[in-house]
Amino acid sequence: MKQKLLFALAAIVLLLGFFLASRLHTDARQEETRQHTALNQANLLRMHSPTLGPAEASVVIVEFFDPACETCRDFYPFVKELMAAHPGQIRLALRYSPFHEGAGQVVRLLEAARRQNRYWETLETLYASQQNWVQHHSVQLDQVWAALQGTGLDLERARRDMEDPAIAAIIQQDMADARALRVERTPEFFVNGQPMPSFGRQQLRALVQEALRTGGN
Amino acid sequence: MNTAQHGTWNRLFLAWLVAAVSTLGALFFSEVMRLPPCELCWWQRICMFPLMLLLPLGLFPLDPRVVRYTLPLALAGWGFALFHWLLVLGLVPASAQPCRRGIPCGEVGIQWLGFLNLPLMSLLAFSLIIALLASTRQKVSP
Incomplete structure (x- = not known):
């Protein structure tokens, strides 16, 4: 006993x-x-970042992401749902932290697609086909091109634009900001300058709701 | 329960305490502090974690034969810990490293008092467990 x-x-x-x-x-x-x-608030938002939602939205979600990251893919529809649930009140800014091997090339391709005004469509196509072009955490670039075949993107032009040093500069700036903000895993979200207390959908939703309540102040 | 059995029970209990503290400590480093365990750490974990679950089975009711099943695990773990410690000290050549996936085993993540690093703590824990388990064997037979 x-x-x-x-x-x-x-x-x-x-x-x-x-x-x-x-x-x-x-x-x-x-x-x-x-x-x-x-x-380090200055590192959060840059003029060059692609954004979704109105500029005057009271809630700004900054997402550091890697197009080759599975969790980023899974979170994308969730963030869109949050935005749809509060129309006009949320703005999403995307920042790059391509941690996967070869993901930098995919980011360049996304930026090239942006010049053809096909950024979000291309991102969604890439997410939908991610399983085909990410193998063992490394990017198979030929499979990326295959996935974009026939989507309306001018692939020849994209191939040329990808090599533009201006695009490389954007990625470098984003990677430097990610380091400054200690983004080590993707996706990493900041809502109106606040980091998530811990990782998860509920935490992100709570942070967004809190920001909506306080009206962005 | 006679005196000899009491002695055996106490030793098994102490061995379990060491295993439990080691297991929770390892989990703290990886799950709370988010230090990714290297490959050699995993081999030691494979030997340590089961001890925390197996030893109590020998406590209630007292079954000294649990030593038969736990001592091999402790000995294997001791071997991995020794190799890991020598690696960290630089006494094993880097080419002998079985590490992959970007988490170097030779890197010293945490060090207290200037010498107490994780592989050494692991080595000490396995040594203590082995000593406690082995000492029960002599006590059991009259």
């Missing part, structure tokens, strides 16, 4: 200690991230 009590007590103490330490560590890290983001 005494032994069972001893064992149960030890197990409870260990588990409680674990959860308490986790809690303290997570809280400290969240606070640290909040402060760090607050100090």
Whole structure:
């Protein structure tokens, strides 16, 4: 009996200690991230970023993403749903953090498509066919081109535009900003300058609702 | 329960405590602090995590034969920990590293007091568990 009590007590103490330490560590890290983001607001938005939604929207979602990232693909419709649920109130700005091998080329292609006014269509086509052109976390560029065949995008022109140094500069700036904001995983969202406390759909929804309530102030 | 059995129970319990603290510690580093475990860390985890679950089965009711099933795990884990520690110290050549996927095993993520790093803590934990488990074997037979 005494032994069972001893064992149960030890197990409870260990588990409680674990959860308490986790809690303290997570809280400290969240606070640290909040402060760090607050100090680096200049890195959040750039004039060159593609955006969706009205310029006067009170809520701005900044998303750092990688077109080759599965979770980014899964979150894309969710963000569009949030925007549709609050029409005219949310604006989405996309920033690049192509962490997957070869994803930089796909970002260049997206920027080239933007010059043909086919940015969002191309992004959606690429997300829809992502499984075909991402294999073992690395991009198969020929499969990317295959996916865009017959979508109305001028592929010859895109091939030329991709090499424009101006596009490379955009990616470099975004990667530098991602580093400054300590974006290490994708997607990473900031809502009106606030980082997500932890990763998840509910957390993003809560952050957006909070921003809608306070009217962007 | 006689005195010898009490002694055995206490040793198994202590071994479980070491395994439980090690397991929770490892989980804290990877799941809370988000330090990705390297490949050698995983091999040590494979040996350590089951001990936390297996040892209590030998405690209730007391079954000294649990040593038979847990000692091999502890010995294997000890070997991986020793190799890992020597690697971190630079005593094993880098070419012997079985690491992949960009998480170098030779990198010292955390170090306390100037020498206490994770592979050494793992080595100490496995050593303690082995000592406790092995000492029960002599006590069991009259």
